[in-house]
Amino acid sequence: MLICTKLEKSFDKELFSNFSLSLNPGEIVAITGPSGCGKTTLLRCICGLETLDSGQILLDDIDITSKPAEERGIGLIFQKPVLYPHLNVEKNLKLGSKDGDFAAALEEVNLSGFETRDVATLSGGEGQRLALARALLAKPSVLLLDEPFSSIDADLSEKLVRDVRSILKERNCPAILVTHNITIADSFADSVISLA
Amino acid sequence: MINKYVARSSVIIYSLLIIVPLWLALDRLIWVAGYDVIGWIESLERNYISQGVLEFTLIQATLSVVLTLALGIPIAWQLGRYKWPFQSLIKSLLTMPFVMPSIVAAMGFMTLIGENGLDIRSERDTWFATLIIAHAWFNLSLVIRFCEPVLSTLDPSMEEQLRLLPSGRTKLGRIRHLWVPLLMPSIAAAACMTFVFSFTSFALVELITLGEDTLESMMANVGSSAGIKGVMVSKNEVILGASLIQFSILLVSLWLMSWLQQRRQNLLPVASENVVKRNNITGWLIVLPALIFAILPLIAIMISSFRIRETNSTGSTQYWSTEGWEYAFTATKSLPSAWDALQNSLGYAIITLAIALPLGWMLAQTIRDLEQVKPRIARILDVFTMLPFAVSSVMIGLGVMLGMIKINPQFFYSFWLTPVIAHVMITTPFVVRIILPALRSLDPSYDECGQTLGMSKFKRFFLIKIPMLRGSIIISSIFILAMSMGEFGASWVVTRNSDWTTLPVIIDSIRAIPYNNPLIVPAANAVSTVLMMIALLLFISTEKFRPKRDGGMF
Numbered sequence: 001m002l003i004c005t006k007l008e009k010s011f012d013k014e015l016f017s018n019f020s021l022s023l024n025p026g027e028i029v030a031i032t033g034p035s036g037c038g039k040t041t042l043l044r045c046i047c048g049l050e051t052l053d054s055g056q057i058l059l060d061d062i063d064i065t066s067k068p069a070e071e072r073g074i075g076l077i078f079q080k081p082v083l084y085p086h087l088n089v090e091k092n093l094k095l096g097s098k099d100g101d102f103a104a105a106l107e108e109v110n111l112s113g114f115e116t117r118d119v120a121t122l123s124g125g126e127g128q129r130l131a132l133a134r135a136l137l138a139k140p141s142v143l144l145l146d147e148p149f150s151s152i153d154a155d156l157s158e159k160l161v162r163d164v165r166s167i168l169k170e171r172n173c174p175a176i177l178v179t180h181n182i183t184i185a186d187s188f189a190d191s192v193i194s195l196a
Numbered sequence: 197m198i199n200k201y202v203a204r205s206s207v208i209i210y211s212l213l214i215i216v217p218l219w220l221a222l223d224r225l226i227w228v229a230g231y232d233v234i235g236w237i238e239s240l241e242r243n244y245i246s247q248g249v250l251e252f253t254l255i256q257a258t259l260s261v262v263l264t265l266a267l268g269i270p271i272a273w274q275l276g277r278y279k280w281p282f283q284s285l286i287k288s289l290l291t292m293p294f295v296m297p298s299i300v301a302a303m304g305f306m307t308l309i310g311e312n313g314l315d316i317r318s319e320r321d322t323w324f325a326t327l328i329i330a331h332a333w334f335n336l337s338l339v340i341r342f343c344e345p346v347l348s349t350l351d352p353s354m355e356e357q358l359r360l361l362p363s364g365r366t367k368l369g370r371i372r373h374l375w376v377p378l379l380m381p382s383i384a385a386a387a388c389m390t391f392v393f394s395f396t397s398f399a400l401v402e403l404i405t406l407g408e409d410t411l412e413s414m415m416a417n418v419g420s421s422a423g424i425k426g427v428m429v430s431k432n433e434v435i436l437g438a439s440l441i442q443f444s445i446l447l448v449s450l451w452l453m454s455w456l457q458q459r460r461q462n463l464l465p466v467a468s469e470n471v472v473k474r475n476n477i478t479g480w481l482i483v484l485p486a487l488i489f490a491i492l493p494l495i496a497i498m499i500s501s502f503r504i505r506e507t508n509s510t511g512s513t514q515y516w517s518t519e520g521w522e523y524a525f526t527a528t529k530s531l532p533s534a535w536d537a538l539q540n541s542l543g544y545a546i547i548t549l550a551i552a553l554p555l556g557w558m559l560a561q562t563i564r565d566l567e568q569v570k571p572r573i574a575r576i577l578d579v580f581t582m583l584p585f586a587v588s589s590v591m592i593g594l595g596v597m598l599g600m601i602k603i604n605p606q607f608f609y610s611f612w613l614t615p616v617i618a619h620v621m622i623t624t625p626f627v628v629r630i631i632l633p634a635l636r637s638l639d640p641s642y643d644e645c646g647q648t649l650g651m652s653k654f655k656r657f658f659l660i661k662i663p664m665l666r667g668s669i670i671i672s673s674i675f676i677l678a679m680s681m682g683e684f685g686a687s688w689v690v691t692r693n694s695d696w697t698t699l700p701v702i703i704d705s706i707r708a709i710p711y712n713n714p715l716i717v718p719a720a721n722a723v724s725t726v727l728m729m730i731a732l733l734l735f736i737s738t739e740k741f742r743p744k745r746d747g748g749m750f
Contacts, residue, residue, distance in 0.1 A: 069647035
């Protein structure tokens with residue numbers, strides 16, 4: 001269970017303050033708000049890529065507020081898929097887990113047979129599916145999604161939203177999605193929080 | 197982010213490497229000459245400036261810049277704007293001279309104007325013109341490397357749009373309103389670099405001119421008798437005065453270059469080369485002579501290494517033989533074998549690589565990390581790493597020599613690794629200049645994504661950073677090896693009083709043997725051929741790893 005209490009962060013202006021959230025196993029929450037309101041920074045603070053000004057984050061009753069990102073066990077899917085161009089699909093997956101079932105992981109995201117493909121040849125949607133498979137192979141306690149559907153065209157995006165949600169639900173993996181798109185937030189998440 | 201202790205140690209090691217030898221050298225020179233800046237300049241004026249050394253240095257450097265640009269811009273235009281068969285081979289051949297050791301270039305031009313070639317070397321006008329042409333040959337690739345990427349990848353819609361506007365209807369209008377403003381920063385940066393290299397040129401001046409001195413060659417020649425209390429005090433003053441003037445001029449040039457590079461148009465709309473380029477048959481009128489110009493001195497060296505002069509009562513004839521090679525690769529009482537020199541050069545190059553590459557990487561990473569949190573300190577460190585560019589290689593050699601003599605003269609003469617110190621000083625700034633842009637262009641999300649996948653710093657470094665920067669690492673490594681093997685100025689100063697030698701130094705030593713021995717020129721050219729082939733092999737291997745739009749730095 002993820003519990004965020006009174007999170008606060010500001011750069012030149014205050015991005016968010018007094019932000020609290022609790023996330024149960026298998027629960028999916030969406031955070032919406034206009035551009036520049038601090039949605040992405042909030043996710044980066046939760047996963048440890050940015051430091052909070054104040055507040056506390058507990059994951060399964062352990063205080064992870066000052067732990068480095070790589071030790072938190074929280075996964076993040078970036079807005080544009082981050083795939084390592086010097087590695088093929090399977091080797092990218094290996095970064096998530098050395099000895100996972102890669103064929104099954106690819107099948108789960110509808111990319112069966114893509115093991116030896118060069119990541120440069122993947123479309124935006126395929127890239128995001130691969131990034132998701134890789135993040136899930138790392139068995140994160142919580143998965144954060146930073147507008148992963150925004151760089152994909154509408155038809156594909158709808159299908160991806162459905163697929164990702166069902167994968168997360170099957171695995172009982174809690175997730176936080178940030179997006180400015182209310183429709184996507186509604187169809188993807190169990191509950192929606194506005195960060196305006 | 198690099199560990200702060202690693203960052204600090206890299207800066208400390210580099211500072212020690214750069215500052216300590218130069219500080220010790222200055223300390224020793226000042227100990228002999230006294231602290232009197234005006235006196236140093238006056239002594240330099242009395243002894244050398246009045247004889248035209250500074251004037252000659254400035255004039256030859258300026259004319260070299262003018263000729264390099266005059267030849268380089270049309271070639272860069274042809275390569276950048278049109279399609280050529282075997283395009284990468286043509287580009288490689290035209291840019292290859294820059295990685296050639298300067299002594300190889302000097303030997304090539306000496307052969308062309310010497311008795312095996314045009315036989316016009318003894319005329320004063322000839323050697324001056326040859327020096328300028330040799331500098332242009334050497335620096336041509338700078339103009340090509342700086343300008344060609346801008347020309348070859350600029351989105352054609354920029355020119356197409358201008359053609360439809362009143363000010364761009366004529367070719368001249370488009371040159372004036374599009375190409376000149378676009379290319380000017382690149383041209384000016386190439387001009388600054390050419391000026392710096394011509395100003396500090398040593399091997400070409402030493403070999404091609406008939407005893408004429410630039411500030412650089414004068415310092416090298418005077419340096420051997422400097423640093424001894426009470427002996428030839430004026431020479432110490434001359435070195436101090438000359439290095440002060442040289443440092444100031446080079447610093448201004450480098451500052452100008454750094455400023456211009458910041459202004460270079462890295463964010464111009466880019467298109468594929470295939471979209472931009474068209475065919476142009478008449479362009480061969482420029483490209484073909486340029487290719488001949490680029491390879492002629494090198495072919496001359498190779499051929500000349502097999503041509504032996506035979507003088508008899510009826511006159512002088514020549515025949516083909518490998519005697520020059522045998523002579524070069526056999527040790528005599530006065531001269532070590534070229535094998536020994538080759539082994540030394542390879543050893544120095546490998547050790548230099550082992551030190552300069554990690555050191556340069558750590559410095560580049562430290563600058564990159566500081567840019568995000570303390571940009572002003574990053575800028576200071578960035579300029580600091582360029583400091584050796586503002587100090588000529590001869591001065592670096594003098595620094596190492598005088599510095600080590602001050603610590604322990606016996607150690608200096610017997611320590612085989614001494615030249616490595618100079619080579620590390622000279623090559624590390626190049627590593628920083630190659631790795632830093634690569635680090636800047638590396639999307640931070642690659643590392644961040646690695647963090648969210650639970651990868652440790654160590655894993656991220658080896659599985660993400662190193663493979664993604666592989667090209668820059670390989671280019672840096674090859675550059676270090678080529679530069680160390682071909683380095684002449686510092687090695688010449690450091691090794692001429694010692695028992696070891698390097699390939700470039702042995703070429704000079706063979707040349708110094710009286711010319712009545714018919715094997716001298718072929719033997720010197722044989723060693724030059726070996727050095728040339730090594731440089732060529734290293735250069736060809738870098739081309740594969742060079743990014744398409746590398747901004748042309750090196």
